[in-house]
Amino acid sequence: MPVNITVCIDVECTCDSPLQIHPMEIIELACVKKELIPIECESKDAAQTYSLFHSYVRPEVNPELTLFCQELTGIMQSTVDNAETIDKVTSKLLQWLKDENLVDDKYRKSKNFAFASCGNFDLKILTPPVQDNHFRSNSELPIYFKEWINVKKIFVNHKREWPRSLYHMTELLGIEPSGRLHSAKDDCLNLAKVVESLHKEGCELHVTNRIQ
Numbered sequence: 001m002p003v004n005i006t007v008c009i010d011v012e013c014t015c016d017s018p019l020q021i022h023p024m025e026i027i028e029l030a031c032v033k034k035e036l037i038p039i040e041c042e043s044k045d046a047a048q049t050y051s052l053f054h055s056y057v058r059p060e061v062n063p064e065l066t067l068f069c070q071e072l073t074g075i076m077q078s079t080v081d082n083a084e085t086i087d088k089v090t091s092k093l094l095q096w097l098k099d100e101n102l103v104d105d106k107y108r109k110s111k112n113f114a115f116a117s118c119g120n121f122d123l124k125i126l127t128p129p130v131q132d133n134h135f136r137s138n139s140e141l142p143i144y145f146k147e148w149i150n151v152k153k154i155f156v157n158h159k160r161e162w163p164r165s166l167y168h169m170t171e172l173l174g175i176e177p178s179g180r181l182h183s184a185k186d187d188c189l190n191l192a193k194v195v196e197s198l199h200k201e202g203c204e205l206h207v208t209n210r211i212q
Contacts, residue, residue: 002204005102005113006149006195008032010188011122012073014059016066025059026125027080028073029089030184031115032192033100036199050192053096054185056083073182087133090126094134107142114207116149118166118191123148127211147210151194158203166191173197 012028014021033051058080059065065077083089097103104110115123127145135141155169156162163169166187170177175193179186195205 001112002036002206003112003114003149004036005111006034006036006116006192006205007097007102007113008034008116008188008191008195009122009126009148010117010184010191011126012075012182012184013125014062014065015069015072017068021062021066023061024125025061026057026086026089026129027059027065027069027075027083028054028056028184029093029126030054030188031093031096032188033102033113034192034195036195036205050189051100052185052189053093054188055089055092056080057089058083058085060085074180086129090130090133094130103142103144109142109144113144114147114149114205115144116151116191116195116205118151118169118187120148120150120209123209124211147207149205150208151191151198153208154198154203154205155194158198158201166194169194 009031011026013024013026015024031053056075056079065075065080070076094107102111102113117123123145130145131138131141152163159172161172163172167177167181170190173194175197177190179189199205
């Protein structure tokens with residue numbers, strides 16, 4: 001079933017090269033709420049408005065960012081040192097979902113929305129700390145953390161071409177990306193532009209992935 005609202009999401013994590021850090025911890029989280037107005041009801045001159053959630057996160061297992069991570073994401077050590085830990089950031093995310101009237105006081109969906117991401121990594125790494133810090137069991141975990149829209153899958157079904165990356169999607173859609181690559185906030189806003197462009201082309205946005 002198509003959704004009426006997408007919450008585009010992007011995260012950046014601790015990382016290194018050539019050997020990866022374990023566990024990878026979220027150091028930046030961004031979400032953009034985008035209402036998908038029926039095309040026939042949308043004014044051509046209407047400005048596109050987005051509601052944004054954004055926060056840096058202080059890693060706890062490996063608190064020192066590698067030089068590779070800082071150069072890749074543009075996030076400095078001082079930024080995460082002054083940020084809140086993941087439990088507090090996910091608490092604020094849940095409150096933001098309430099403030100946006102997407103969920104009720106018991107975290108049940110009150111609107112027909114789904115998270116949308118460029119691939120499956122973002123929700124897979126976000127879901128465990130959300131469950132560990134706020135919901136005692138998988139059965140209590142809200143459905144919107146168990147299913148999401150992989151925009152790459154939506155794109156390939158619509159365009160018949162597999163996009164290599166978010167920026168490849170913007171290129172194929174004729175969108176001028178803004179901001180910095182591997183900035184969660186900028187990538188999230190660019191993903192919202194991709195979603196908006198697909199929607200205007202008549203593409204239906206629906207859940208593509210679920211975890212049991």
